[in-house]
Amino acid sequence: MTVIDPSRTIQAVAGVSRLSPYIPGKPVETLEREYGVQNAVKVASNENPLGPSPEVITHLAKMLENPLELARYPDGNGFILKDKLIEHLNPALTKLTAEQITLGNGSNDVLDILARTFAGSGDEVIFSQYAFAVYPIATQAVGATAVVTPAVNWGHDLSAMLDAVTDKTRLIFIANPNNPTGTCLSGDELINFIKQVPEHIVVVVDEAYEEYAVHKNSGFSEQYYSMLSKVSEFPNLVVTRTFSKAYGLASFRVGYAISSEYIADLLNRVRQPFNNNTFALECAAIALEDQNHIQQAVELNWQGMALLTQGFHKLGLDYIPSAGNFVCVKIGSNSADIYEQLLYKGVIVRPVANYQMPEYLRISIGNAEENNRVLEALSMVLNQ
Numbered sequence: 001m002t003v004i005d006p007s008r009t010i011q012a013v014a015g016v017s018r019l020s021p022y023i024p025g026k027p028v029e030t031l032e033r034e035y036g037v038q039n040a041v042k043v044a045s046n047e048n049p050l051g052p053s054p055e056v057i058t059h060l061a062k063m064l065e066n067p068l069e070l071a072r073y074p075d076g077n078g079f080i081l082k083d084k085l086i087e088h089l090n091p092a093l094t095k096l097t098a099e100q101i102t103l104g105n106g107s108n109d110v111l112d113i114l115a116r117t118f119a120g121s122g123d124e125v126i127f128s129q130y131a132f133a134v135y136p137i138a139t140q141a142v143g144a145t146a147v148v149t150p151a152v153n154w155g156h157d158l159s160a161m162l163d164a165v166t167d168k169t170r171l172i173f174i175a176n177p178n179n180p181t182g183t184c185l186s187g188d189e190l191i192n193f194i195k196q197v198p199e200h201i202v203v204v205v206d207e208a209y210e211e212y213a214v215h216k217n218s219g220f221s222e223q224y225y226s227m228l229s230k231v232s233e234f235p236n237l238v239v240t241r242t243f244s245k246a247y248g249l250a251s252f253r254v255g256y257a258i259s260s261e262y263i264a265d266l267l268n269r270v271r272q273p274f275n276n277n278t279f280a281l282e283c284a285a286i287a288l289e290d291q292n293h294i295q296q297a298v299e300l301n302w303q304g305m306a307l308l309t310q311g312f313h314k315l316g317l318d319y320i321p322s323a324g325n326f327v328c329v330k331i332g333s334n335s336a337d338i339y340e341q342l343l344y345k346g347v348i349v350r351p352v353a354n355y356q357m358p359e360y361l362r363i364s365i366g367n368a369e370e371n372n373r374v375l376e377a378l379s380m381v382l383n384q
């Protein structure tokens with residue numbers, strides 16, 4: 001849809017005029033309003049069906065006892081959260097310092113800051129086909145050129161990405177595991193890749209689903225390797241993580257980057273001074289302390305994944321094996337219609353036609369009840 005400027009004179013920068021906005025999953029309230037259904041289930045945005053740690057809820061209530069504190073600006077340096085992150089990420093990353101951390105309003109904010117820091121008009125940013133939708137948005141918004149390399153088996157083709165490097169390349173985005181396909185690269189592949197990338201090009205490894213992939217039940221735990229411990233070895237490597245997925249804090253908006261102090265210093269110059277609110281900073285720090293909750297959420301995920309994929313198998317549906325908390329299932333050329341029919345059954349999944357995957361739907365792993373609702377609804381609409 002094109003919205004017309006009534007003055008007909010106001011022009012956005014070229015990259016922005018060509019941007020397609022990010023399409024979020026449909027909120028439950030919107031579905032209930034528009035379709036008149038009740039008790040809708042949303043499995044469209046890879047959220048944690050357990051919600052955040054109960055400790056977070058207790059802490060939130062405590063914060064409300066002190067309303068005058070809420071009138072104050074947040075800690076712009078995020079001291080407490082960084083401190084907790086250092087405690088949590090060591091020893092994976094021995095000698096991590098607060099100066100290596102950049103906090104973001106969600107990791108989307110960090111990805112945006114990375115693009116604004118390292119790329120501009122005339123520069124090239126490389127990412128893969130079927131990669132996360134925020135990479136093209138962040139790239140085009142700064143007027144840089146997106147160089148999209150073809151995927152292999154739905155995942156990143158690292159040799160194609162190396163071949164795509166030119167004098168103009170400034171930044172490379174890699175999601176591991178990838179969203180929406182759930183594919184995952186091995187440590188050998190990634191390390192071998194980054195060794196060959198010219199040192200002045202910043203390589204971002206987006207580990208939004210790391211907590212799921214590393215777990216012994218993921219089916220990918222032997223292959224998966226977090227690049228966090230390699231940040232000290234490669235000065236051009238940036239690893240991003242988020243509290244939106246396994247930590248169940250998507251509404252708070254907290255993510256972060258780990259890099260060399262040099263890169264973090266640059267990112268922190270570009271970052272808005274108070275990009276994380278006080279609730280987000282404090283609750284993320286509390287959530288880090290409750291690793292039992294994370295383990296519970298991740299185990300629930302792999303149980304749910306098994307249930308869903310067995311269900312797909314019974315329905316004769318193919319799917320892409322996933323290392324994350326979501327799975328892409330192959331519906332066929334009528335997937336848009338099936339998506340609509342699922343909405344009428346009160347089940348919100350995610351169409352991925354905007355990712356050039358028109359035959360697939362992406363389904364986030366819910367709790368047992370939600371997963372069963374998904375399979376029931378899918379079975380009904382496919383057999384109608």
Ligand SMILES: *Cc1c(COP(=O)(O)O)cnc(C)c1O
Nearest residue numbers: 106107108132179208242244255
């Ligand atoms: C969900 C997701 C994120 C996280 O986004 P936030 O802004 O932290 O909520 C980052 N990268 C990928 C690939 C994702 O799927």
